[in-house]
Every structure is written in structure tokens, then in C-alpha cells.
Amino acid sequence: MKKSWHPIFPISLWILVGGGWLSGCSLLAPKVYKPTSPQIEQLAIDTMMTQKAQQLFYQQEPRIEPKKTFHKLCRKASHNTEKTILLGCFISDGYEGSIIIQSVTDPRLDGMMEMVAAHEMLHAAYQQLSNEERSQLASKLKRAAKRVKDEHLLAVLKEYESGDQDLYVNELHSHLGTSLGDLGDPELEEYYRQYFRDRKQVVAFSDRSRRVLAKIESQVDQLEPELNSLEINLKAEKDYIQRAEDDLKTYYRDLERMKTNLTRLKQQAEASLSRGDDSLVNDFEQARSRFNSEVGEFNGQIQQLQDRIQQFNQQYDAYSQKVNFYNELAATNRSILSSIKLAPSEKVKPVAP
Template sequence: MARGERSALRRCITLFCVLLLAGLAGFALMHRQEIRDHFTALGFDPAPRITEIKRELDLTPAGERVFLATQPTIDGSQHFNEQCAEVDHSEHGHVLGCFTADRIHLFGVTDERVQGIVEVTAAHELLHATYSRMGEGDRAALAPKLRAVYEDLAEDDPRLRERMQVYEHLPDAAFANELHSVLGTEARDLPDWLERHYAQWFDDRDALVDTFEAYHSVFVDLQQQAENLESEMTALRRDIEARKAAYDDEVRRFNDDAADFSARNERYEFSDDPDEFDRIQAELAERRETLEGTLATLQADIDRYNGLGEQLKELGEISSELDQQLNSDLAPVTTRPTD
């Protein structure tokens, strides 16, 4: 091969290597977050409970990569509050999870009555992580579309509007971030484009919503039962009060008539008319029997009212117990991190 040809070949190879390196550098720059997540996830040794949560969420490879890259922790002690100290509890109620400093932290709720609440919380925080990994332009384009979907759904779902009210004080960008997590984990019927969006991270989002609805129904049922009992008690109390007032009036009339009958008898007014005596006495006896029956019915309804009150009290105790289970402020002081 001539010297010139060899020189040209070396230049071509050099140029090819430069272009290859440039291409690799460009690819690495464009996908630097994915690459970083990949190696962070590889270096993370999840606790058994985190592995179980990951399995229950049925994540795509991309979803699993982001989830593990956030090095999620789960803790049932006060240490969780330290990890999520930046979250405003007063605005968000009980905090069961947070995404902060690119890490997910979960509160270890173990009550079987709300089984699945940790998994849904994990999915919620995972969506915060995926949202943070979008480009600023992508987030800016997605935010108004999420808001439009929300407004459409909220027209027929007041629960969703109530759910998002705690975030209404946030700037639009932060509200969209929360909406992105709420819709992805709690809303059943979404537009196809949004379903495809969430399908990047979840293989079975419907199952996730099923889990949410299952534990959420526990709270909804408790509230509905309490409202039904309160409504029944209010109507029953009004009925009892009205009937008791009528009963008291009838008792006063009976007592007046009985006293008058006794006074007339003491004046011997019936000595010449024993039939009238027997008639009035029989009438008073019948009225007394009717009053005793009315009193017995009233007492039965009063007992029923008190029984409903006991049921309402029991529901309140159950609700309070569940509330305590979800309140990380009441968690043991002993730190039991599993990260």
C-alpha cells in the first residue's frame, strides 16, 4: 500500500474514532440521568420490604431503575420524620412518604386494614422522582395538559377535587407535580395519551388503582357509616322529642282528669250514678294503659338511639385507631431504618 494511501486510512480511522467518541459523549450527555440511575440502582442493596414493594408495584424496567436509584427506605419510627422533615404535615395531613434529595422515604404502616397503602405511597413518590427527571420543557408542556384532565375528571368526582385542595396553595408547577402523582396512582379513567405516559413506569396501573381503592374504601365506608348513623340519630331524636312532648301533655291531662275524678268521688257525686263512675274509671284505666304503652315505645326508641350512639362511638374509636396507625408523629422513638 502506498504511503499516501496509508496516511489517508489513518486519517479516516482517526476521524471515525473522533466521531464515535463524540457520538458516545453526546449520547452520554443526553442520557446522563438514565446512566446515573442505572449505576446507582446497581449499587443499591434494597431491604426485603423494599424488594417486596417493588414486586407488588409491577414496574417496567425503567420504573424499576428509577425506583431503585432513589434508594428507597421504609421506617416505622421517628427516624422517618427526620427523613421527611421538609414536608409540611399541617398542609398535607399524615405524611406517609416523601421524595427529597432524590431519595424516597416511606412510613412503615403495617395495619392489615389498610393493606397496600405503603405500595401506593411508594408509587406516588416514584412518580415525583420520574417527574423530576423530565426536562424543564417537557414538564412545562405536560403541566397544563394534566390540569385540563384534572378539571374534566373533577366535574364528576368531587372526591378528587377535595383530594387536591390541600395542594391548591402551591405554585402551578408544584401543583402539576402533585397532580402527576395523584392521577397516576388514584384516578381510574385517564386519556390514552396519559395512560401511555404512565405505562413508561407501570406495567399494570389498573392494579395499582385497585389497591388504592381497596384501602381508601375503608376510610370512605367508615365516614359513610358515621354519616348515616348521625343522620338516623338526628331524625330519631327529633321524633322522640316530638312524641315525648305529646306524651307529657297527655300525662298532664290524664293527671288532671284523674284528680278531678277522685275529687268528685270524694264529694259523692257518683253515689246516685254508679254507671257514670264505672264509665269514667274504665276510660281512665284505658288511657293509663295507652300511656304506659306509649312510654314503653318511647323508651325502646331511646334505647335504640343510645345504641346508635354506641355504634357511632365505636366507629369513632376505629377511625381514631386507624388515624394513629398512619400518624408518624406517634411512631416509636427508636429508630428502625431499613435502608
């Protein structure tokens, strides 16, 4: 287990001067840590960190690094980067720590760096807690975790819950403190006030940073089954239209044969009539009536098929628009993720021990 680290200050020395005991030097004030950059200072200000939290944050010498450098430095952090997006890490040897934040420049992810800064600062805070303090917090944090509704956060916490329990509580300490608006515990809210003057501001950053991706994912999740259903229906309709066209072609060939037979019967009736025999005239009239009836039926089926094809084309256009929208969402999602997540070709190769 990692040791808690507490700063050790020099002890005052008392010396005898002129026959009396005087203080040779007073107890030195705690070291004041300075932000490593104006951007780091702004992150501390924007997340409403208290003076105590700011000093704790600055003590870890936080820095902001571009994607590739960040992942190289944080590759040993205990995160499953296949299932989560790594945006910050707190690395500690038990005595000294450092916070590294990935640079996020996509304006659509506004608020993400602020959320990460607050999250990693809370990891540094947990590092300094005693075992007794961690134990007291554990039950409160686990109760508060039951109030989480966000599916993404639930999945992340579930992943940690199955592993080392101190790491799980450590992650609860950071995730709940920055992402859960209502902890359901006044004592827990009071605990976090030592780190944030207004914790709701931090939660707002967390909500804002996840909103874009959550909206896209929600739309994609809704569209995907709808597109699958439309695709199945369109395929079935296309197959029906193809069969109907084949049947009409057969029907048309039958009508052509009927027309040929009718023409022949007409010629026979006319020849017979010229000889004074009208017996075939009635046969011809009946055959012509049947032919005209079949032609009417054929034309009716043609019209029905044309109406169905028109409806199919309208449905296909609507389907195509949804497909285009789905692809646009996917492209937007890829664009956002590519700015913060390593592509397979960018994966940092492990360094040999």
C-alpha cells in the same frame, strides 16, 4: 425553580497504542441502583414498576420508617398534615433526592404502602423532567383531573390547585398516575407505561387502601344526621309523654275528688231514703254514671299512654343500637388513624434554624 438533574457519565479516552488509535476505555454503563431492603424491592415488584421506574425508585435510596421517625424526617415536606394524612415524602435539593415511606402495619390498610411507593417514585420522575416536558404534561394532567370523582382526592387536589402551579402539576402527576383508573387520554396512558407495566394494579392498591376508611366515613356520614333526627324526635316524644303523665295525675286527682263526693252523696241518699225520701237516689245514680264514664276515659288514656311509652322504648332501643354502632365505627376509625397519624401529644416540635 429547582434544577433538573441528569447523570453525567465519563467520556471515553482514546490513546495511541503501537502506532494505531485504539479505545483506551469504552463509555461506562449507567450505574445500576440496588434496592435498600427486600421490602423496598417487593414494593417495586408489587406495583409493577418498569426497569426504568425501579432504577429511579432505588436511586432515591427509599426507606421505610416507623411513624415518629417518619414524621421527624418528613416534617419539612410541603404537606398540610392538618388536612391530609402524610404517609410518604420525596425530599430533593434539586440534584439528589430521597424517598421515605411510613411503615403501615395495620392489615386493614393493606395496599397503602404500595400506593405511597408508586406515588413518591412519580415525584422523583417529575423532578427529572425538563421544563418543556412538564409544560407538555400540564395541560393533559389538568384535563384528566376533571375526571376525578373521589371526594377525598378532589379535596386534596383543590388544596394544591390554589397554590404554586408547578407543585400542583407535580401532585397531579403523582396522584392521577396512581389513583385515577381512566385518564381519558391515550397519550397520557402511554406516558405512564414507561413507569408501570400495569398501572391498573397501582390504582387497585390505591382503591384498596382507601376503601376501609372511605366505608367507615360513609357510614358515619349517613348515621350522624339519622341519629340527630332520631334524637330530636325522641326528645319531643319524651316531652309529650311527660306532659301526658302530668295531665293524667291531675285527672286522677279529679277522679279522687269525684269518688269522695260520690261516697258522700251515697251516704246522703241512703240516709234520705231511710226517712222515706228518694229524691237523692236519682242524683246519686247520675253522679255514679258520670264517675264510671270518667274512670273509663281515664283508663283509656292510661292504655294509650302505656302503648306510646312502649313504642318510645322500642324507638329508644333502636336509637341506642345505632349510637353503639356509630361509636364502634368512630373507635375503629380512631384505631386505624392512630396507627398512621400523629396524635397531638406526638407532634414533632420544629427545630430551631
